Amino acid sequence: MTAPVVAVGTDEGRPDFGPDDVDALADDLLAIAGPRGISSLPRALARAARDGSGMSPILSAQDLGEPDLVCYPRTADAVPAIVRAAVARGVPITTRGKGTGNYGQVIPRFGGLVLDMTSLTEIRDVTGRSVTAQAGARMINLEQTAWAHEHQLWMYPSTVQSTLGGFLAGGSAGTGTIVHGRNHQGFVDALDVVHATADAEVVHLEGADATPFVHTYGVAGIIVGATIRVEPLQQWRCVYASFASGREAFDAALRLATVEPKPRLLSADGPTITAALPDDPALVRGRASVRGIIDARALAETTDLIASAGGRVEAVREGIAETVKLSTLSYNHPTWWLQKSQPDKWFHMEVRGDALVTRLDEVEQVYEGGMLHLEVGHEMMFGMLNGIYRSPQQVIDGVAALEELGVGVHSPHQWYVDLDAERVRALAQQTDPKGLLNPGRWM
Numbered sequence: 001m002t003a004p005v006v007a008v009g010t011d012e013g014r015p016d017f018g019p020d021d022v023d024a025l026a027d028d029l030l031a032i033a034g035p036r037g038i039s040s041l042p043r044a045l046a047r048a049a050r051d052g053s054g055m056s057p058i059l060s061a062q063d064l065g066e067p068d069l070v071c072y073p074r075t076a077d078a079v080p081a082i083v084r085a086a087v088a089r090g091v092p093i094t095t096r097g098k099g100t101g102n103y104g105q106v107i108p109r110f111g112g113l114v115l116d117m118t119s120l121t122e123i124r125d126v127t128g129r130s131v132t133a134q135a136g137a138r139m140i141n142l143e144q145t146a147w148a149h150e151h152q153l154w155m156y157p158s159t160v161q162s163t164l165g166g167f168l169a170g171g172s173a174g175t176g177t178i179v180h181g182r183n184h185q186g187f188v189d190a191l192d193v194v195h196a197t198a199d200a201e202v203v204h205l206e207g208a209d210a211t212p213f214v215h216t217y218g219v220a221g222i223i224v225g226a227t228i229r230v231e232p233l234q235q236w237r238c239v240y241a242s243f244a245s246g247r248e249a250f251d252a253a254l255r256l257a258t259v260e261p262k263p264r265l266l267s268a269d270g271p272t273i274t275a276a277l278p279d280d281p282a283l284v285r286g287r288a289s290v291r292g293i294i295d296a297r298a299l300a301e302t303t304d305l306i307a308s309a310g311g312r313v314e315a316v317r318e319g320i321a322e323t324v325k326l327s328t329l330s331y332n333h334p335t336w337w338l339q340k341s342q343p344d345k346w347f348h349m350e351v352r353g354d355a356l357v358t359r360l361d362e363v364e365q366v367y368e369g370g371m372l373h374l375e376v377g378h379e380m381m382f383g384m385l386n387g388i389y390r391s392p393q394q395v396i397d398g399v400a401a402l403e404e405l406g407v408g409v410h411s412p413h414q415w416y417v418d419l420d421a422e423r424v425r426a427l428a429q430q431t432d433p434k435g436l437l438n439p440g441r442w443m
């Protein structure tokens with residue numbers, strides 16, 4: 001079944017629990033995590049009820065939920081004990097990383113316990129193939145650690161401060177995706193997972209046993225640690241180019257995508273979105289922008305291509321701080337900056353396919369004020385189509401028009417499990433028989 005464009009809240013999957021169960025669980029957790037490891041203070045509850053769903057005016061208009069309790073495990077061993085207690089009391093558990101997911105999946109729809117994993121930050125091992133860390137480790141710290149060992153992550157999201165567990169459970173792609181695809185496509189070597197059963201323990205899963213837990217929003221298990229792929233570090237150059245129009249910039253991005261060795265990231269925006277990005281002389285006001293993390297061996301070919309496509313190279317920079325900075329201008333971030341510069345005006349749709357470029361004018365006309373942010377993805381174009389927000393129906397109507405143009409659409413205005421939902425549901429029935437893990441995620 002395809003997820004609806006807009007989420008519709010129902011009671012399906014609401015666990016049967018009440019205030020007495022929450023009070024009893026609070027006593028259990030006090031014994032397991034200590035007084036500083038648990039909170040029901042309004043500030044802590046409000047914080048655990050926030051994420052990046054503010055980017056969707058449709059989700060923002062809804063009450064997405066609020067927890068009754070928040071727990072902050074300090075050791076991986078505490079996680080199964082917490083889960084056993086919650087299962088015994090029948091209280092739902094929503095696992096939280098940095099809370100940057102932008103579909104509301106980390107907000108506990110029916111309340112209950114939020115398990116905040118951000119204290120579990122240990123990076124345990126780096127080899128020539130992988131890095132192993134606890135789920136709360138930040139993606140930026142994993143990339144920095146890999147660089148210190150002359151390696152780089154296969155991929156990381158533009159939300160570089162987000163957690164390893166959150167990126168694996170809630171994210172999908174980022175810097176590196178051009179070469180390696182999405183995060184369920186061989187990125188994960190192993191996971192340590194806790195299932196929601198009365199006898200919960202940490203289960204170590206490798207390869208094909210681990211992959212089914214990726215991008216499942218924590219409904220099938222809680223990730224406490226992971227081993228992810230790295231590769232030898234390449235010499236990267238951050239290239240900023242400017243063009244007279246979005247049309248020219250998008251065409252140039254298509255051509256630059258064919259350069260070998262492949263770029264690690266390639267993003268393009270028209271003049272209006274470029275003007276909303278943070279001040280930087282390399283992001284020229286009034287012009288469109290193409291930004292790439294380019295292998296040094298391909299630099300000359302890249303700059304030649306930019307010139308022949310009518311563009312101007314504005315800056316070439318290097319070093320990890322620069323590659324990370326350029327990453328933070330990719331994927332959802334240009335939309336985020338656009339929305340920040342003009343609050344309460346814009347919404348976006350996640351779109352994919354070569355038609356984004358080949359039929360650019362028609363695509364941008366689907367929504368009033370339409371403006372594409374383009375990413376070169378893995379073997380296809382990918383991006384965000386930004387439009388002026390009028391109503392949920394306007395958003396829904398545009399989807400059919402986009403599909404008619406040959407554009408694939410994924411809606412960021414819904415909170416349902418969106419990757420192989422039937423398979424994930426069957427998995428969750430085994431690992432979470434009482435339906436306590438992040439309930440309410442089935443369409």
Ligand SMILES: Cc1cc2nc3c(=O)[nH]c(=O)nc-3n(C[C@H](O)[C@H](O)[C@H](O)COP(=O)(O)OP(=O)(O)OC[C@H]3O[C@@H](n4cnc5c(N)ncnc54)[C@H](O)[C@@H]3O)c2cc1C
Nearest residue numbers: 052097098099100101158163165166170171172218223331
């Ligand atoms: C401006 C902006 C830019 C973004 N750019 C990208 C991008 O480039 N690529 C991308 O893929 N995403 C992107 N996202 C979405 C999101 O930021 C990333 O997916 C991020 O990696 C999520 O990590 P987190 O720690 O914030 O997870 P959270 O938001 O805390 O959680 C995300 C989901 O994972 C579950 N979860 C969290 N931790 C665990 C765990 N340990 N075990 C089981 N389940 C868990 C949560 O319950 C939730 O369902 C972006 C979002 C915003 C707002």
